[in-house]
Amino acid sequence: MNADAAPLRYAILGSGAVGGLYGAMLARSGCEVHFLLHSDYDHVVANGMKIDSVQGDFILESPHVHASVDSMPVCDVVIIALKSTRNALLDDWLPKLVADDGVVLTLQNGLDVEADVRRTVPAGRVLGGCCFLCSNKVGPGHIHHLDYGRIAFGAYQETDVDAIVAETMGKRIEADMQNAGIDANWSDDLAKTRWRKLMWNIPFNGLSVVLDASTDQIIGSEPGRALANRLITEVHAGAAACGVEIDSKAIRATMEHTETMVPYDSSMRLDFLAKRPMEVEAIFGNPLRAIGDRASEIAPSVCMLYEQLAFYNETICQSA
Amino acid sequence: MNADAAPLRYAILGSGAVGGLYGAMLARSGCEVHFLLHSDYDHVVANGMKIDSVQGDFILESPHVHASVDSMPVCDVVIIALKSTRNALLDDWLPKLVADDGVVLTLQNGLDVEADVRRTVPAGRVLGGCCFLCSNKVGPGHIHHLDYGRIAFGAYQETDVDAIVAETMGKRIEADMQNAGIDANWSDDLAKTRWRKLMWNIPFNGLSVVLDASTDQIIGSEPGRALANRLITEVHAGAAACGVEIDSKAIRATMEHTETMVPYDSSMRLDFLAKRPMEVEAIFGNPLRAIGDRASEIAPSVCMLYEQLAFYNETICQSA
Numbered sequence: 001m002n003a004d005a006a007p008l009r010y011a012i013l014g015s016g017a018v019g020g021l022y023g024a025m026l027a028r029s030g031c032e033v034h035f036l037l038h039s040d041y042d043h044v045v046a047n048g049m050k051i052d053s054v055q056g057d058f059i060l061e062s063p064h065v066h067a068s069v070d071s072m073p074v075c076d077v078v079i080i081a082l083k084s085t086r087n088a089l090l091d092d093w094l095p096k097l098v099a100d101d102g103v104v105l106t107l108q109n110g111l112d113v114e115a116d117v118r119r120t121v122p123a124g125r126v127l128g129g130c131c132f133l134c135s136n137k138v139g140p141g142h143i144h145h146l147d148y149g150r151i152a153f154g155a156y157q158e159t160d161v162d163a164i165v166a167e168t169m170g171k172r173i174e175a176d177m178q179n180a181g182i183d184a185n186w187s188d189d190l191a192k193t194r195w196r197k198l199m200w201n202i203p204f205n206g207l208s209v210v211l212d213a214s215t216d217q218i219i220g221s222e223p224g225r226a227l228a229n230r231l232i233t234e235v236h237a238g239a240a241a242c243g244v245e246i247d248s249k250a251i252r253a254t255m256e257h258t259e260t261m262v263p264y265d266s267s268m269r270l271d272f273l274a275k276r277p278m279e280v281e282a283i284f285g286n287p288l289r290a291i292g293d294r295a296s297e298i299a300p301s302v303c304m305l306y307e308q309l310a311f312y313n314e315t316i317c318q319s320a
Numbered sequence: 321m322n323a324d325a326a327p328l329r330y331a332i333l334g335s336g337a338v339g340g341l342y343g344a345m346l347a348r349s350g351c352e353v354h355f356l357l358h359s360d361y362d363h364v365v366a367n368g369m370k371i372d373s374v375q376g377d378f379i380l381e382s383p384h385v386h387a388s389v390d391s392m393p394v395c396d397v398v399i400i401a402l403k404s405t406r407n408a409l410l411d412d413w414l415p416k417l418v419a420d421d422g423v424v425l426t427l428q429n430g431l432d433v434e435a436d437v438r439r440t441v442p443a444g445r446v447l448g449g450c451c452f453l454c455s456n457k458v459g460p461g462h463i464h465h466l467d468y469g470r471i472a473f474g475a476y477q478e479t480d481v482d483a484i485v486a487e488t489m490g491k492r493i494e495a496d497m498q499n500a501g502i503d504a505n506w507s508d509d510l511a512k513t514r515w516r517k518l519m520w521n522i523p524f525n526g527l528s529v530v531l532d533a534s535t536d537q538i539i540g541s542e543p544g545r546a547l548a549n550r551l552i553t554e555v556h557a558g559a560a561a562c563g564v565e566i567d568s569k570a571i572r573a574t575m576e577h578t579e580t581m582v583p584y585d586s587s588m589r590l591d592f593l594a595k596r597p598m599e600v601e602a603i604f605g606n607p608l609r610a611i612g613d614r615a616s617e618i619a620p621s622v623c624m625l626y627e628q629l630a631f632y633n634e635t636i637c638q639s640a
Binding site for chain 2: 210211213217218221222223224226227230300301303304305307308310311312314315
């Protein structure tokens with residue numbers, strides 16, 4: 001870590017519940033942050049970004065906003081917080097946007113979403129992270145951060161050298177984020193971090209759609225608890241099958257953590273209710289493919305939930 | 321079979337899509353049929369029963385209708401076509417209604433629904449049957465019979481003597497029904513008949529609720545087909561675990577049969593949409609309990625669907 005290095009310039013692709021919140025916090029702390037906006041562009045130019053947060057409300061008066069990647073400067077850190085269903089756009093965007101020694105940090109849900117970045121960005125310059133927070137976009141440029149806020153991120157490493165390169169930048173991003181009031185934590189084991197988060201996302205994103213229920217409704221019902229517990233246990237076993245050992249106490253901890261969470265509509269449920277494509281492949285398909293041939297034996301309930309969500313994606317969530 | 325015996329007098333408990341249709345067909349053919357009605361009573365007294373059927377429309381002008389079991393005569397054959405969620409009522413009703421040498425034929429969906437009859441009716445006098453038809457009640461005393469119509473029924477036998485006693489009456493009922501234009505078939509193996517029907521009911525009743533879809537939407541989608549096929553295969557294996565061997569060709573036949581069926585909302589989906597309690601225990605809980613300890617291994621997808629439906633029954637379908 002070089003304290004004398006020039007400040008990092010950030011780009012935020014996907015300025016919603018996650019990218020909007022963290023980007024606004026970084027900008028408030030003094031970082032140069034460039035936001036890519038689509039439908040919200042005019043509103044944010046006129047009104048700024050409004051963050052209602054358990055950590056304190058604020059308005060970012062004049063953020064650097066862009067209606068197209070073409071007007072954005074080259075950045076040292078490109079944070080991806082788009083829905084992974086739109087990752088095909090990255091092939092065009094990232095080569096224009098990432099500085100020669102810059103990195104891409106994808107905060108998308110699921111597993112192996114970094115592979116979509118690696119198509120255009122070299123190994124050692126790809127980071128992935130998981131966000132443990134309850135946050136929703138409630139209007140144009142308006143984000144409601146309800147609970148939690150931690151980010152754990154690490155290198156999407158293919159070799160040890162990749163990891164060392166990635167860590168240098170990772171530690172600088174961690175420092176910027178912590179300075180901005182974000183509970184950011186460098187992780188030496190991204191795969192474990194991602195599987196640990198899947199232990200929540202798979203049961204609660206999935207069940208919130210097929211049971212048409214918020215997390216408190218699921219956890220407050222006997223069959224809902226049984227389903228969640230079974231799915232969490234299967235994800236834990238799936239991780240082990242991929243060589244990722246997670247303490248089995250995490251199964252119970254995930255249930256308990258959800259019991260104390262504010263009533264929450266998962267991002268997948270919000271997508272479903274809005275008839276937007278759900279991140280079914282990133283959150284369900286990729287982990288099941290990572291488990292491989294034994295997936296239907298190790299994680300039969302996850303397989304079934306995957307097919308149910310795929311059905312909904314096909315029949316209801318068909319718009320682009 | 322005694323052709324000279326006095327004609328059988330029938331009672332129909334549950335005059336909806338199934339009981340109303342078959343009862344009206346029996347009455348039209350000349351049988352004495354007494355219908356128990358609740359909310360439809362006044363309408364049927366004034367207007368009769370209206371049957372719109374693929375086998376021909378008709379109106380039953382002046383059926384014997386009753387607003388209470390107390391006004392019904394003792395009957396030789398009591399046909400139960402209520403929802404099994406209301407079977408607690410049978411303990412009071414059946415002792416008043418069944419002739420000394422009468423029988424009870426339950427046409428309810430699921431497995432072991434006859435056990436609710438056996439609480440008050442002796443062995444050898446209990447018959448069970450499965451209806452393979454698409455029929456909906458569309459208004460007071462108004463039934464729309466869309467497709468199919470076969471009944472297969474047999475003895476709920478505990479001993480060989482029970483079976484002989486039951487068969488004597490069963491064959492007379494079969495003859496009355498066939499004379500009424502009903503495709504009724506005596507079955508020597510009720511358990512097999514019930515499991516064979518569960519191969520349809522479990523996937524298509526269950527998925528129609530959790531996927532919010534009609535049968536043609538399920539069967540018309542790749543993930544829907546995969547789910548249905550997996551569930552059918554698991555029910556087939558569950559039957560085998562209970563000692564009921566069904567030809568494995570029935571798996572494919574069930575899929576093909578559903579492909580050619582008219583678009584149909586299952587009874588469970590109609591209950592769900594109307595926020596009525598669904599027959600989750602009869603159709604899912606009883607078969608899984610029959611399979612026993614190995615159910616989650618033999619039929620994991622059925623277990624999951626059971627819990628999902630139990631969640632909906634608890635959170636949405638709470639009215640009586």
